[in-house]
Amino acid sequence: MHRDTVFDLLGVGFGPSNLALAVRLAEEASVSNLAHCFIERQPEFGWHRGMLLDDCRMQISFLKDLATMRDPKSRFTFINYLFERGRLVDFVNLKNFYPTRVEFHDYLSWVAASFDDRVNYGETVTGIEALRSAANPNDIDALRVFSRDHEGREWQRVTRALSVGIGGGAMVPEAFAALGTHSIVHSSQYLTSIDRVVGPSSGARKRVAVIGAGQSAAEVFVDLTRRFPHVDASLIMRSGALKPADDSPFVNEIFSPAFTDIVYAQPRDGRRSLIERFRDTNYAVVDRPLIEQIYEMLYLQNVSADFRHRVLAHTGIETALRTADGRIELTLRDRLSGHARAEQFDALVLATGYRRDTHFDLLEGLAPHLGDALAQGNVERDYRLATPESFKPRIYLQGCCEDSHGLSDTLLSVLALRSDEIAASLARHLSKDPSTGRTEQTQESEASSGRIAFVF
Numbered sequence: 173m174h175r176d177t178v179f180d181l182l183g184v185g186f187g188p189s190n191l192a193l194a195v196r197l198a199e200e201a202s203v204s205n206l207a208h209c210f211i212e213r214q215p216e217f218g219w220h221r222g223m224l225l226d227d228c229r230m231q232i233s234f235l236k237d238l239a240t241m242r243d244p245k246s247r248f249t250f251i252n253y254l255f256e257r258g259r260l261v262d263f264v265n266l267k268n269f270y271p272t273r274v275e276f277h278d279y280l281s282w283v284a285a286s287f288d289d290r291v292n293y294g295e296t297v298t299g300i301e302a303l304r305s306a307a308n309p310n311d312i313d314a315l316r317v318f319s320r321d322h323e324g325r326e327w328q329r330v331t332r333a334l335s336v337g338i339g340g341g342a343m344v345p346e347a348f349a350a351l352g353t354h355s356i357v358h359s360s361q362y363l364t365s366i367d368r369v370v371g372p373s374s375g376a377r378k379r380v381a382v383i384g385a386g387q388s389a390a391e392v393f394v395d396l397t398r399r400f401p402h403v404d405a406s407l408i409m410r411s412g413a414l415k416p417a418d419d420s421p422f423v424n425e426i427f428s429p430a431f432t433d434i435v436y437a438q439p440r441d442g443r444r445s446l447i448e449r450f451r452d453t454n455y456a457v458v459d460r461p462l463i464e465q466i467y468e469m470l471y472l473q474n475v476s477a478d479f480r481h482r483v484l485a486h487t488g489i490e491t492a493l494r495t496a497d498g499r500i501e502l503t504l505r506d507r508l509s510g511h512a513r514a515e516q517f518d519a520l521v522l523a524t525g526y527r528r529d530t531h532f533d534l535l536e537g538l539a540p541h542l543g544d545a546l547a548q549g550n551v552e553r554d555y556r557l558a559t560p561e562s563f564k565p566r567i568y569l570q571g572c573c574e575d576s577h578g579l580s581d582t583l584l585s586v587l588a589l590r591s592d593e594i595a596a597s598l599a600r601h602l603s604k605d606p607s608t609g610r611t612e613q614t615q616e617s618e619a620s621s622g623r624i625a626f627v628f
């Protein structure tokens with residue numbers, strides 16, 4: 173018989189959301205002794221590495237880092253990072269609130285390094301199973317979390333609470349999914365795949381289409397035109413123009429922590445309409461300087477009469493198919509004139525955004541025990557899935573509560589405070605029930621029938 177370690181909290185994914193939680197747990201006395209760990213599928217910490225383009229900047233002030241908004245005196249602030257790296261004075265001289273993404277990635281990695289002993293890198297969580305209470309078999313009192321590492325080994329851990337912070341999954345429209353992955357790259361994999369896809373600059377000319385109208389589409393388009401002299405790039409979008417993100421100060425208040433309360437207090441329809449009203453702060457919009465840069469690049473093409481790169485606005489893609497020689501043929505329809513034409517490309521970059529529903533797959537094994545909490549998206553203000561009374565483990569959802577908590581949920585804006593709310597919720601729960609009802613017997617018998625159980 174095998175005895176599992178029972179964690180108080182297990183975090184799935186170790187991106188900024190769970191990293192912020194790790195920081196909070198480390199700094200808050202009432203929860204600092206919780207038995208907790210994180211499981212992250214990447215081999216080391218990484219924040220959107222596939223889009224870590226050299227000169228791209230953050231779309232949020234550095235002051236909205238993992239800690240400052242909660243506690244400017246935390247040792248995990250961006251300012252302390254600059255100080256410890258010896259760049260604080262130079263950074264001040266930049267007079268810029270928006271560091272490059274490369275620098276912010278370095279900041280996040282610097283914070284993450286403090287939690288190496290808590291994170292199991294290189295493991296993907298593959299499923300979660302409910303464990304019944306030995307005292308009351310009608311109750312579920314813990315969760316078994318299954319994961320697989322790079323070498324195919326399976327692991328399992330038992331926990332009383334879960335923090336799901338797995339980010340978004342690449343959104344690949346059906347028409348493109350059917351074509352397979354050869355020479356088709358989602359923007360999330362852009363930097364790790366593009367060299368292979370377009371080949372060396374000394375090679376033949378390549379026609380590459382970027383699909384999308386948002387920040388990633390614009391960034392990829394500019395990168396292709398700058399770094400690959402043999403690439404002719406086309407940016408294809410249904411909308412009529414690249415539109416600027418509204419980051420004006422009054423509008424920006426929707427990303428304030430207080431706005432989460434305002435959204436959450438609305439009835440379902442009210443939440444939806446608030447989110448729709450402010451969609452142009454985050455979706456299908458581009459930073460104005462980048463728009464201006466693209467416009468100027470196209471203008472200079474006009475001057476030199478060298479029309480290699482194009483922005484095709486008002487353009488719908490009706491069909492996508494593979495040609496006999498492996499290229500991709502798109503039927504493009506001009507949405508103003510109604511005229512359709514076929515064009516062939518050597519490669520596509522899909523800047524088509526992210527799905528925010530991947531937690532459904534992750535939690536699928538628990539569905540029979542969750543009532544309609546999952547299907548209805550019933551999440552409490554403290555980000556806890558509203559599970560039935562008989563389901564004791566606490567499941568916190570981060571980054572997939574936009575419908576209930578507003579547009580800041582998928583971003584960095586409220587991380588410092590959201591992690592505080594989750595930590596406080598855990599602390600309240602533990603203080604109500606200090607034993608958390610541990611039933612070692614249950615865990616022993618369940619473990620003996622489980623898969624390979626590695627325990628640390």
Ligand SMILES: Cc1cc2nc3c(=O)[nH]c(=O)nc-3n(C[C@H](O)[C@H](O)[C@H](O)COP(=O)(O)OP(=O)(O)OC[C@H]3O[C@@H](n4cnc5c(N)ncnc54)[C@H](O)[C@@H]3O)c2cc1C
Nearest residue numbers: 185187188189212213223230231296297338339571583584
């Ligand atoms: C290119 C880009 C730039 C952005 N820039 C900004 C910005 O400037 N400002 C802003 O506010 N927001 C920005 N965002 C939004 C972004 O969502 C947040 O910055 C942030 O990444 C959210 O953190 P997260 O931890 O919730 O998700 P993620 O950063 O996506 O992290 C999720 C982690 O979970 C891991 N994971 C997933 N599934 C599993 C599994 N089954 N098992 C184990 N691990 C798993 C992933 O490997 C990943 O490391 C940007 C997004 C992109 C794509």
